[in-house]
Amino acid sequence: MITKIMSLSLDENNKLADLFREMSLMYKYIGVQERFRFLAFQKASRVIKTLPQSICNYSPEQIKALPGIGESITRTIKEYLVSGTIKRFEHLRKKTPYQLLEIMEVKGFGPETLKKIVSSLKVRTRQEFVEALQSGKINKLPGFGAGKVEAMLRGFKLYKEVEDRMLLWDALALGEKVKAWLKACPGVIKVEAAGSLRRRKETIGDIDMLVACKEEHRAQIIKYFTSGDFVGRVILKGDQRASIVLSDPKKQVDLRLITENNWGSALQYFTGSREHNIHLRTIARSKGFKISEYGIFSLSNGKRLGGATEADLYTTLGFQIMPPEMREDKGEILHSQNHTVPSLINLTDIKGDLHVHSNWSDGLCTPEEILLHLQRRFNYNYIVITDHSKSSRIARGMDEKQILQQVKIIKALNKKMGVNFIKTGIEVDILQDGQLDISNEILSQLDWVNAAVHSHFDKDNTDRIIRACENPFVCCISHPTGRLIGHRDAYKLDITELINAAKRTGTALEINAQPTRMDLKDDFAMEARRKGVMLVIGTDSHTLQDFNFMELGVSIARRAWCKPGNILNSLSWDEIETFKLQKQKNKDVKNASVSVKKENYTFHEK
């Protein structure tokens, strides 16, 4: 194992990934002769950024086995972990206008443009660069017309013009709006959202729309798209594609037109991810095929072999197609080659919700209102009301007396409705030392116990949460990392340690489906699934509308390659009872201080 001089948190991965990203930019600046080093460091940066655990935990052999990381970059990583610096980074920094490299990340700026300006105007800082741009010095250079300078200025403005990435939930709604808008255009045969939205990434930068139409209708559709009421600005406008920024919200929408015959290949191309496509196209080439948005072709005679459907591209290669959520080049192509693509969980597999708040704490509705809503709108077999416990004062958490009262009320409600639909439960607070704020005596009387951290976000919470896992009555850890996308980073937590502890103690981990939480996120859920930890998708509902978030949780589970068997709330309640009993019998779980009333449960093998 590489010397651990750094902290164990993922911060180290981010720092190293940033260094590699900067090195890739420096190679990009140097020019075409370093084009492939640029690509190599760009890829290495991305790989390190998405590692599930700290790079310090990997042995040199494990590092070298990572995709896109070979002998040389392994040595560089080792140098960084041991000394904290990279000699080649320092060397490159002297050779390139380091302060200006970020400019290459602005739309319309590439290395050649930057190099010409740097060499003829001798600018060194970003400020000097902008001044040269605005003063008109730059458009005196050969090859820099007024149009290009204006595009550059716009590029700088655009840097701030488009707001931050959208939450997936908001992007899904916006995508539907744009889709309806395009569908209303004469000549449009089919519309579909592609890109990261179709892959259901947790946040979305811009919205990619694909439209099928006849060639003779292209011009009128492009005109419709670029001159609509909610268009803020047109970025690009050609015969087959156009990009706009909406006036509100200020989000970019890219449109691509295609004939119906090319629908499948275009949808595959436009869905990506970039990495998935590059990998697939490289393999296709090695097998004598060429893939583009126009189909799959034989390299030897140029004959088109398919492309009307997405499956054409994969099956012509002898591969198996996989759902869009898997297309991130994280090993899915190997499964595709081997015909071992998993059958991912679907929304319809979900049998209940194990994380629901009522007006007994900070939810808005009574248990009865929740029951009626779910029986009308959802095909669930059970739900658990899991209100907060007393330490969550802001959420009006329940004390012991209220918990027992609520149990009575829920049992009476089930009886009145003639069902056994609502289970009793709680979201119990994990205190700073890992103890719970409700006794085991009370917890043992509930059907389901979520445990969660709601305080001391500035501490390392690994040991605290693991201790909660060791309680025999804790069924699941809710929103395990505590992050709120765009508002609050995850607290310090060794996620691998937690996943190992969950496995050891038989505790489930939650995929919290709230749009700003999505916690566990896809990579962590993937690691937990691989290690055999059971996952729960909980909506953490506080209103009746919140139950719709289940769709988001299922998206994460699919991005983590989960099958129904990996998700506890796609199983029957009997099977959930078996899961609980297995935990209570587990020798790694501290002995319960009260005896548990046992009943005869049967386990139904799937």
Added chain:
DNA sequence: GCCGTTTTCGGCCCGACTGTTTTCAGTCG
């Protein structure tokens, strides 16, 4: 730089759009 159904050399996805030319390089997704 990486990688291997092209495996230790030689290739590395592929096509649309823009600006400035006048046939294409640079850039983007």
